[in-house]
Amino acid sequence: MICQIETNNGIPIYEQICRQVKFAVANGSLLVGEHVPSVREMATRTAVNVNTVARAYRDLQGEGVLVSIRGTGLAIAADAPEKCRRGRLEMVRERLQYVLREAMQNGVSSDEIYSLVHSEWDALQKESPP
C-alpha cells in the first residue's frame, strides 16, 4: 500500500496520505491488524520526507485508524474499517456540499448542476476507464 502523492496541488502531503490510507481501509485494501508501510519505507517510496509521513501516521493514530505496536510498527485498528467506511462518503460529501452550496447561492439551476456533474463524471470515466 503505497500512496500516490501530488505535490503542489494545494493539498498538504500529510493529508493526502491520511485520506488515501482511510480510503484503503474503507475498501478493504488494508485489513485490520495489517501493518502499514514503515514511515521510512513509505517516505522513500513516495519521495517524501520521513517526518511528513510520520505526521500523517500520527494524525491517523489520533483518529483511531492506526495503532502503534511497540517496536514493530503501526497497524490498522480494530474498529478502523467501520469508521473509515462510514467516513468514506462523508469525506466526499463534505467537499461536495461546499461546491454545491456556492453554485446554488449564485443562481446555478438544478438542470445546470446535474448536467455539469454528469458531463464531468463521464469525462473522468473515460480518462481512467475501469
Added chain:
Amino acid sequence: MICQIETNNGIPIYEQICRQVKFAVANGSLLVGEHVPSVREMATRTAVNVNTVARAYRDLQGEGVLVSIRGTGLAIAADAPEKCRRGRLEMVRERLQYVLREAMQNGVSSDEIYSLVHSEWDALQKESPP
C-alpha cells in the same frame, strides 16, 4: 453588496470575496459602473481585516473586473459582466471536478455519487428556499 464570509472553512477570505463579487456581476446584482463598497466599509461590514479586502479588490482589478475611478473608488468594469457570465459555470466546474476525481479514484460508484449529489442539492434547496 456585502459578502458572506465563512472563516475557517479552508478557503482564503480574499478568495471568497473575489468569487462573490464575480458571481454578483454575472447575475446582474452588480451593474457596470456601479461602485463596489469601499475597502473600509466592506471590511467593517464583514468583520474582516482591511488588508484582506484590499487584496481581493487588487486581484479583481488584475482580472479586469474592477476599475479604479480616480477619487471615488472602484467600479465594475465595462466588460466585466460578459467575463463573469462566461466564467460562472467554469468556477463551479473547476472545483466540482476535483471532488469527483477523488471520489472516483477511491471507488465511489456512479450510483453513489449521483445519489449523493441529489440528496445534497435537495437539502440545500430546503435550507434556503427560493
Added chain:
Amino acid sequence: MICQIETNNGIPIYEQICRQVKFAVANGSLLVGEHVPSVREMATRTAVNVNTVARAYRDLQGEGVLVSIRGTGLAIAADAPEKCRRGRLEMVRERLQYVLREAMQNGVSSDEIYSLVHSEWDALQKESPP
C-alpha cells in the same frame, strides 16, 4: 502565560506545554477568546524549538482547546474552559490510578498508601508554601 519546561524528565516537551495550557484554561488564567502566546514567542521564552511549540498547539487544536484565527494567532476556544475543567482532575486521576493499581496489586495496604499520600503531599506543601 509562559510554560515551565523541564527537559529530561521523561515527559515530552510538547505534552508539558499541552497540559500546562489546559490547566491554565481550567483555572481561569486563560480566558475564552484570549490569545495564547505566538509560537515564536512561546518558543523563545521557554528556550524550546518553534516546531515543538507548534506541535503542542496543533494537538490542542485537535482537542478543541485552541482555535486558529486566521492571520492573528491562536485563541482559547469557546467551550475550552468547560472541557478543561472537566478534564483537570481527570488528568490527575488517570496517572494516579496507575500508581495505586500497581501498589494494590503488590500488597500495599490501605494504611500504607494513605500514610504515603499524606506524607508526600505534606512534604510538597512545605516545599512550595502557598
Added chain:
Amino acid sequence: MICQIETNNGIPIYEQICRQVKFAVANGSLLVGEHVPSVREMATRTAVNVNTVARAYRDLQGEGVLVSIRGTGLAIAADAPEKCRRGRLEMVRERLQYVLREAMQNGVSSDEIYSLVHSEWDALQKESPP
C-alpha cells in the same frame, strides 16, 4: 510467576516485568533460589518479544535480584528479598510524588486530592476484591 503486561500504557514492557518480579520477591511469591521462568517461556506466556524479556532479566541481574545458575537458568538471589522489601514502598513513592507534584502545581486542593485517592483506591478494591 507470569507477569501481567499492559501494552500501550506508556510504561516500557521490560520495566513492567522488572517491577513485577521485584514486587513478587518482596511479598514472598518468589523465594530465594527459586527459578524465574525461562526467557522463552515468559515471552510466549506474556505474548511479548523474547528480546524484551531478556532485557528485563538482564536489568534484574544488574540490580542483583537475579543470579545466573550455569545451565539451568536464572534464580532469585540470596539477598534479593531484603533489597526488594526495602524498595517496595520506595517504588510506589517515587511515582506517587510525581503525580502529586503536578496536581499541587496546578491548584488541586488537599480535599480534592485526598478524595480522589480514596475514591480511586476504593474502586480498585472492588475491582479485584481480596
Added chain:
DNA sequence: GTGGTCTAGACCACG
C-alpha cells in the same frame, strides 16, 4: 529493525 522527539531552518499563505 521500528516509531518518537527535538532541533534547525526555509518557504508559503494569510491578514
Added chain:
DNA sequence: GTGGTCTAGACCACC
C-alpha cells in the same frame, strides 16, 4: 506580524 508545511538530520527508546 501570524500559523502551516516541508525538509534534513540527530538522537533516543523499544522490540
